Structures are given as structure tokens and as C-alpha cells.
């Protein structure tokens with residue numbers, strides 16, 4: 264087996280042995296899927312000197328990238344333009360762009376379909392790569408998935424389509440992505456990256472690749488450990504958010520301010536990690552990833568992963584709880600929700616991002632519409648196509664705030680003027696504890 268030694272920096276150094284013959288063609292990386300994960304990776308690799316093909320099956324997206332228009336908030340148009348100008352980044356929706364790759368990363372969605380992991384995107388990506396796989400090349404899976412996927416699913420697809428053997432003819436590994444969209448402190452580059460291979464040579468190839476992109480790599484013994492690491496991280500977050508959400512509901516009934524208790528607990532310098540309540544969890548990770556693990560546990564071991572199931576239960580209930588709190592507030596004012604004007608602030612699932620996938624705000628809006636409310640929403644980040652067309656989109660202006668019978672703060676984007684909200688809103692249900700005042704109730 265020849266080693267897929269990655270390039271070492273700009274401008275496009277030789278890739279020794281990349282094509283199985285020690286030729287001097289520059290390192291060629293293919294990133295399958297140009298979304299929240301794949302696009303930042305592609306940009307960083309271009310910056311580090313790789314020639315990168317960004318394979319994106321959505322033709323519209325590939326065209327936007329080629330025109331220098333980024334749809335991922337953490338990648339600016341300037342960064343994209345610089346990558347395109349370097350001549351080392353080529354977005355395309357044509358699979359033949361994979362030809363001659365030395366390293367390929369699969370970063371495609373891993374959703375649930377009827378509660379069951381849907382790995383069809385991973386299968387399609389691996390199937391594409393298999394057609395272009397050559398001896399000495401390296402394939403890395405980054406999509407979040409249950410332990411066993413790399414060896415039991417991706418490896419066999421690559422082998423069947425190429426006639427080559429993983430670990431013998433080509434390198435195969437897994438490296439979970441940890442990006443935190445909208446986080447200015449912890450970026451792709453300075454967040455340590457866990458790396459794994461199906462054998463020692465694969466691990467060396469995978470680690471060698473990421474060592475050129477990030478400040479620190481963390482090798483682990485198997486792809487299964489790396490896959491589990493990612494699910495452990497997300498399950499940890501999911502469970503802890505569920506814990507404070509459940510506490511918030513109890514505390515409200517007990518007449519205790521849960522936020523003050525959380526602040527007090529957070530002064531403990533050891534053994535406590537701060538999580539805060541909210542209207543529920545959203546995005547591509549928390550509502551989905553832990554269920555990959557519980558599905559695998561049930562399937563392989565025949566029993567349930569109770570923490571995940573409980574956390575799902577609590578977190579999925581939160582949008583309904585928000586609506587119940589709102590109904591109760593109206594009831595106190597002898598009002599019915601039917602016909603009232605409700606303004607939702609923040610439809611993204613996460614602060615300062617434009618991602619409304621699986622966002623609890625969408626569920627809250629749907630429930631309120633079902634009760635006959637006239638619902639409008641303001642969000643400075645989320646594009647129109649992610650929102651419910653029945654919900655009128657407005658600016659968070661003094662007029663809109665004053666016109667609403669109730670304002671619900673769902674996601675506390677920094678771009679909201681909270682002082683303005685406090686001044687003009689008649690009643691606010693604040694699920695993020697950003698406001699204070701006589702007209703404000705906290706979750």
C-alpha cells in the first residue's frame with residue numbers, strides 16, 4: 264500500500280505517492296457536501312494549500328458558490344472569493360469532479376426518517392467516491408453517525424465499488440466535526456479534532472491530513488471510538504439541557520426562580536457545567552444525533568438508552584410548554600389566544616445563526632396558529648425559505664412590538680434591540696432570560 268501523504272502548505276506542494284507512483288501532482292482533496300460542515304473545511308484546506316473540489320449535489324448551491332455567494336454564515340463572501348481566486352477551489356455538482364482525488368471527506372446530512380437513521384446520503388457519497396478510488400488514496404467520514412458506520416457501511420461500499428481493500432489498498436478513517444456555528448472563539452482551526460483510522464496506516468494518513476488544518480489532533484484507537492465520542496458530546500449536551508428544562512418547569516410551579524439557582528450553581532468552580540433552559544432544542548445535532556446512538560443500542564443490544572429517551576421527551580415537550588405558559592398568561596388577563604397578535608422573536612434554533620432546521624420556534628408558531636393566533640415573527644438571520652409562509656415576517660420595530668398582544672423571545676440574537684423590546688412590548692414571555700421588567704415573565 265502506498266501512503267497518501269498530504270501536502271504541506273501553499274503553494275500546492277507535491278503529494279508524494281498520491282497516485283500510487285510517487286508523482287508530483289499537487290494534493291487533491293474532494294469534500295462531499297458543501298454545507299455547514301463541508302464548506303468551512305473546504306475553505307480551510309484551500310488556505311492550507313490543498314486543491315479542493317467541493318462536490319455539492321444541489322446544483323443551485325454549487326452555482327451560488329461558483330458565483331462567490333456563501334450561504335453558510337461562518338464563511339464570508341470574501342473568504343469564498345479568495346478561495347475561488349486562488350484557483351484551488353472548485354465547487355461543482357458533477358461527480359466526475361472527484362476524479363483523481365488523493366483525500367476525500369464525506370460531510371453529508373445524517374437525518375432520521377421515522378425515528379430511524381437515514382444513511383442514504385452517506386451511502387450515495389461513498390458510492391460516488393468508490394468509482395474514483397485509487398490505491399493510496401484516503402477516505403474520511405465526518406458526518407455524525409452511530410458507531411460502526413465507517414467500518415460496516417462506508418468501507419464495504421468503497422470496496423465493492425472499487426475492487427480495492429480498506430487498510431490494504433486505501434486508507435479509511437473517521438473524524439467527527441465539532442464546529443459550533445456562530446461561535447467566534449472556538450473555530451474549526453483551534454478546536455481539537457478527534458481522528459481515527461481502520462488501521463494504523465489509515466490513522467497516520469487521517470491525522471497527517473488534519474494536522475495541516477487544525478492546531479491539535481486527538482488520535483483514538485478505532486473509528487468506533489471516534490464515532491462514539493461525537494455522540495457522547497451531543498448526548499451530554501442534550502441530557503443537560505433537558506435537565507435544566509425540566510427544572511425550569513418545576514421551579515415555575517414552585518414559585519422559585521430557576522435562573523437565579525443556575526447562576527448560583529455556576530459559581531461552583533468544579534463539578535458543575537452551566538446549561539440554561541429554553542424553548543426546546545433544534546438544528547441538525549441535538550434533536551437527531553442522540554437518537555442515532557439509542558437506535559444502535561436498541562438494535563444491537565436489545566435495550567433502550569434511557570437517558571436519551573428521557574431527554575428527547577423533555578426537550579420535545581418544551582415548545583408546547585411555551586404555548587401553555589402563553590395561554591396561562593392570556594387567561595390571567597381574561598383573554599383567549601384566538602385572534603390575539605403574537606410576535607415571535609428569533610426563529611433560528613441558536614443565537615446569532617440563521618439556521619431554523621428543527622427549530623422549536625417553528626413548532627411554537629404552528630401551535631399558536633392552530634389556536635387561532637395571528638402570528639408574526641422577526642429574525643435578522645433566518646432566510647425566508649426556512650420559515651412558515653403563514654407567519655408574517657416583520658422587523659423588531661417599536662410599532663410591531665407595541666402592536667403585539669404578546670411578544671415571545673425565543674432566540675436572543677445580539678442584533679435584537681432588547682432595550683427597545685422592554686420599552687414597547689406590553690407583555691413578554693422571555694425564554695432566554697435577556698429581559699427584566701414588570702411586563703416580563705421568564706420561562
Ligand SMILES: NC(=O)c1ccc[n+]([C@@H]2O[C@H](COP(=O)([O-])OP(=O)(O)OC[C@H]3O[C@@H](n4cnc5c(N)ncnc54)[C@H](O)[C@@H]3O)[C@@H](O)[C@H]2O)c1
Pocket residue numbers: 295296297298299300301318319320321324370371372373384387388405406407408440441442443444547548
Ligand atoms: N451543522 C453543524 O453544526 C454540525 C456540527 C457537527 C457535525 N455535523 C454533522 O455533519 C454532517 C453534515 O451536516 P451539515 O450541517 O453540514 O449539513 P448541510 O445540510 O448543511 O450540508 C450537507 C450538504 O451535503 C449535500 N449533499 C447531500 N448528499 C450529497 C451527495 N451525495 N453528494 C454531494 N453533496 C451532497 C447537501 O445538498 C448539503 O448541501 C451531518 O452528519 C451533521 O450531523 C453538523
